[in-house]
Amino acid sequence: xxxxxxxxxxxxxxxxxxxxxxxxxxxxxxxxxxxxxxxxxxxxxxxxxxxxxxxxxxxxxxxxxxxxxxxxxxxxxxxxxxxxxxxxxxxxxxxxxxxxxxxxxxxxxxxxxxxxxxxxxxxxxxxxxxxxxxxxxxxxxxxxxxxxxxxxxxxxxxxxxxxxxxxxxxxxxxxxxxxxxxxxxxxxxxxxxxxxxxxxxxxxxxxxxxxxxxxxxxxxxxxxxxxxxxxxxxxxxxxxxxxxxxxxxxxxxxxxxx
Amino acid sequence: xxxxxxxxxxxxxxxxxxxxxxxxxxxxxxxxxxxxxxxxxxxxxxxxxxxxxxxxxxxxxxxxxxxxxxxxxxxxxxxxxxxxxxxxxxxxxxxxxxxxxxxxxxxxxxxxxxxxxxxxxxxxxxxxxxxxxxxxxxxxxxxxxxxxxxxxxxxxxxxxxxxxxxxxxxxxxxxxxxxxxxxxxxxxxxxxxxxxxxxxxxxxxxxxxxxxxxxxxxxxxxxxxxxxxxxxxxxxxxxxxxxxxxxxxxxxxxxxxxxxxxxxxxxxxxxxxxxxxxxxxxxxxxxxxxxxxxxxxxxxxxxxxxxx
Numbered sequence: 192x193x194x195x196x197x198x199x200x201x202x203x204x205x206x207x208x209x210x211x212x213x214x215x216x217x218x219x220x221x222x223x224x225x226x227x228x229x230x231x232x233x234x235x236x237x238x239x240x241x242x243x244x245x246x247x248x249x250x251x252x253x254x255x256x257x258x259x260x261x262x263x264x265x266x267x268x269x270x271x272x273x274x275x276x277x278x279x280x281x282x283x284x285x286x287x288x289x290x291x292x293x294x295x296x297x298x299x300x301x302x303x304x305x306x307x308x309x310x311x312x313x314x315x316x317x318x319x320x321x322x323x324x325x326x327x328x329x330x331x332x333x334x335x336x337x338x339x340x341x342x343x344x345x346x347x348x349x350x351x352x353x354x355x356x357x358x359x360x361x362x363x364x365x366x367x368x369x370x371x372x373x374x375x376x377x378x379x380x381x382x383x384x385x386x387x388x389x390x391x392x393x394x395x396x397x398x399x400x401x402x403x404x405x406x407x408x409x410x411x412x413x414x415x416x417x418x419x420x421x422x423x424x425x426x427x428x429x430x431x432x433x434x435x436x437x438x439x440x441x442x443x444x445x446x447x448x449x
Numbered sequence: 450x451x452x453x454x455x456x457x458x459x460x461x462x463x464x465x466x467x468x469x470x471x472x473x474x475x476x477x478x479x480x481x482x483x484x485x486x487x488x489x490x491x492x493x494x495x496x497x498x499x500x501x502x503x504x505x506x507x508x509x510x511x512x513x514x515x516x517x518x519x520x521x522x523x524x525x526x527x528x529x530x531x532x533x534x535x536x537x538x539x540x541x542x543x544x545x546x547x548x549x550x551x552x553x554x555x556x557x558x559x560x561x562x563x564x565x566x567x568x569x570x571x572x573x574x575x576x577x578x579x580x581x582x583x584x585x586x587x588x589x590x591x592x593x594x595x596x597x598x599x600x601x602x603x604x605x606x607x608x609x610x611x612x613x614x615x616x617x618x619x620x621x622x623x624x625x626x627x628x629x630x631x632x633x634x635x636x637x638x639x640x641x642x643x644x645x646x647x648x649x650x651x652x653x654x655x656x657x658x659x660x661x662x663x664x665x666x667x668x669x670x671x672x673x674x675x676x677x678x679x680x681x682x683x684x685x686x687x688x689x690x691x692x693x694x695x696x697x698x699x700x701x702x703x704x705x706x707x708x709x710x711x712x713x714x715x716x717x718x719x720x721x722x723x724x725x726x727x728x729x730x731x732x733x734x735x736x737x738x739x740x741x742x743x744x745x746x747x748x749x750x751x752x753x754x755x756x757x
Contacts, residue, residue, distance in 0.1 A: 251646055256566070283648035293639035294660045306647040306659070354644065362647055 199333050202227040202366050202396040203248060205287075208262035210240075217243045219420045221262070225252070225366070230388060230397040232411035232428065234404060236443065240420040241400045245368050248398065249285035250278050283310060286359035288369040292351035294343035294358075299326075302354055306362035321361050326437055329357035330387050349380025356387065367391065368379045368432075369399040373406065385410050404444060408432055415441045489735070495627035495725060496732030497691055503722040510729065516693045516709075518723045529726045531706070533695040535733070538698065538705040539683065540610055540680045543695030550671045553625030554620075560626075561633040562655055576630075579623035588684030591616040596688055608690030614699070616684050621674035628673055632666020633659060665752025669745050676741035680734060682707035706730050 201224035210218035218240050225231055225248075233241040241328070243252070250271060252258040263270040271281050295302050303322045312318060322339070326332040331353040335346070343354055352372060359367055369388070373381040388410050391397055401407050407414050408428060414427040416439075424431060424440045437443040499505045513530020520527050560569045595615055600607030636659055644654040660667075682705075690702025691712055704712070710727050715722035 249646065251642065254642065254645060279648040279650065281648075282646055287642075287646040289639055289642060289646075291639055293637065293643040295640060295643065295658055305644070305649075309647065309649045309657070310655045358643075358647065 197443070199227055201225055202266075204263075204265040205248075206263040206265065208244075208247060208260065208264065210243055210252070210261075211256040211259040213400065213407035217420050218247070221422045222416060223406070223422055223425055225396060225398055226413060227396055228392065229412035230392050230399060230410055232242060232414045233398065233400045233417060234402070234407050234443075235416055235417035235423075238419075239417040241415075241417040242370055243420075244417065245287075245370055245398060245400050246367075248368055249282050249287055251287060258409060277385060281297070283362050284360055285366045285368060286362065286364035288355055288367065288372045290371045291375045292347070292355055293405070294351050294354055296342070296344060297353060298340045299343050299346070300339040301392075303357050303361045310362060317376060325357040325361040326354075328360050328390075329353045330383065330390070331357055338425060347380070349376050349383060352380070353387065356384075356391075364395065366396045366398065369397065371400050373405050375401065381406075404432075416443065470632070492732050492735050495728035496735075497729075497731040498527075499722065499725040501634075502727055504671065505722070505726070510726070511535070518713075524757055527722065529722075531709070531726075531730060533693065534704045534706045534709050534730070535701040537610065537689070537696055538679060538707070540703075541613045541617055541689075541705060542675050544610075544614045545678045546614050546675045547639050548614070548618040549622040549625050549674055550667075553622050553670065553674070554667050556622075556631050556657070557629030557633055558655060560630055562651070562659065573630075576623045576627050579619075580627065584620065584681060585687075586614055586682040587620050588687035591684065591688040594670040599700070600750050603700065605698075606702060607689060608688060608702050609612075609692075609700045610689065610703050611699040612690075613685045613703075613705070614689035617678045617681060620681065620684060621677050622687055625670045625674040626675055628670035629663065629667055632670065635666070636662040648688065665748050668748050669752070670703045672741055672745050672748070676717055676745075679708060679737055682711045686711055705714075706734055708732075 203225040205221055205225070208218055208221040209216060221244060222388075233245060235241045246252045247260060248264060251261065260272055264272060266285070267283070269276065295305060297305070300322055302320045303325050307318060307321050312321070323332065323336075326335065331350060331369070334350060335341075335354075341351045343351065346354060352375075356372075358365075373384050376384065385406065388397055388399065399411065401405075411428045413425065414428045415438075416423045416431065416432045416435075418439050424435060424437045425438070431440065432444055435444060490551045499510065499641065500507050510529050510531060512532050513528060514532050515528040515530045517528040530559075541546050551746075556572075564572065568701075591612055595612050596607035597607065598607075599609070599612055603611065640658060640662060641654055685705055686708040689704065689708060691704050691708055692702030693704065696703040710730050713723070714727055719725065
C-alpha cells in the first residue's frame, strides 16, 4: 500500500526549472520536492516532459546538444547546476537506469565493477565484495554467480535490466532515476523489476518515469503528473488516482487522452 | 467477363517484368561468379605451371633468397628465390598498418566522440577524398618529396622500404579511419550514456567502453588497410627502389611481390619459365587476399555474436 509522503528534508528540491532544447522550451517553471526515501512516479503522455525532467535531475542533459537549464535543482542544499559542482559526483550519487537495458560489452563482473573502478577502487577483494553485494541487491546473484565472467550481452533483457540496476547500486548512490525501465521488457521480467523497486525503496530514493499508470499505482508512494512541459499535479499516489484535484489529471487517468 | 481479361493482361505484364528482372539480375550475378572463378582458375593454372611444367622446386621458390632469372644453366641455372619479395611485402604491410592503425583509430575517435558535429561533417569528405586519390599520385608525390627527404635527412639512397612504408601508411590511413568511424558510430548511444550516468569522464568512457565496443571493427579496419597495402603495386614500385636482395635495413632498396610482377611482366615471354614464375607470385597474392577477406568475415561474425 502506498505510504504517506515521508517527512523531513527532500532528497532533491527543484525550484523554478525551465529547460530548453535550442530555442524550444520543453519544461516550464517546475517546482517540486522529491521526498527522501520511497518511490516517486512521473506520469504523463508522450512529449509531456517527464523524461526530460528526469534527465535534468543528474545533469544527463549536459550530453544533449543545445540543452539549456534555468532554475535550480538543490541537492544537499546546493544547486547541481552551480558552476563549481562536480558532475562526476552528482552522477555517482544520483544514478540512472534507462529505457532499454544498456549493459556494456563486457563480462557480467566487469559491468558491475565498472563504476567502482572508474571511481578509483582497484583492490580485487573489495571489488568482489561490491559485485556480490550489488548483484544480490538487484536480485540477480543466484542466476549469474556461476558465470560472472560470461558476456553480459548473453543475458536476457530482464536480466540485463537487473544487471544495469546492480551496476548503479555498485557506486553507492542515494537516488536512482529510472526512465521507463520496464517498457522494453516482457510481463514477467517487468514484475521482477517492480518487485526489485519495492525492495530498493527501503534504502534509496527512487524516481521513476512510467507511461503505465497501473505501474505507477502499484509501485509508487507519490505521483507527479506532467502535461505539455508543466507539472500539473503532485500528490500521494492513492490520492492522485482516486481524488485528482485538477481536471487535466482526471482526464488523463480516466483515459480521455494520452 | 470484362474484368477477367483485364486482370489477366495486367498479370502477364507483371509476370513478364518479374521474369525480366529475375533474368537480368541472375545474369549480373552470373557474370561476377564467372569472373571470379575464371581469375582463380587462370591464376592457379598459370601459377602452378612453374612447379609442374617447368619443374621449379616449390621450396627453392618460396624460401630461396636469390632472384636471378637470366642466369644460364652453366652458371648454376636460373634462380627463382622470391623470399626477399615476400619479406618485403610483409614488412611494408605490417609496418604501414602499425603506423596507420593507431593514427586512423585515433582520428576516428576524435571525429566521432570529441569534435563537434560540424567537425565531423568537415572531416568526412576529406577522408573520402584521400580514399579516392589514385595511387600513382601517392607514388609520384612520394618520389618527389619523400625520397629526397629521406636521402638527405635519414640516409641511404632515399629509395627503400622506409619510403614504401610511409607512402603506404598515408594511403591506407583513410581506409582505416573511415571503417573505424563506422564501427564507433555503430556503438549504441545508450551504452555511452550508461557510462556517463555512472559518473565516468569522457576519457574513461572512450578508453574503457568505446575501445572495447569498437574492437572488432578496428581489427576489420586494420585488416582492410593491410589488404590494400599488400596488394598495392604502383605507388610502392615508384619509391621502394626495386632491389633484388633480402632487405637488411629499411633504407635499402627492396621489392615486394607486387612490384616484382609489374617490373618484370613486360620483359618476359608468355609461356616462358620467367613469365610463369610471375604468375606464381600472382597466385601468392591471390591466396593472401583470400586470407585477408576470410579474416575480415570471421572477425565480423565474431563481432556480431559479441554484440548480440
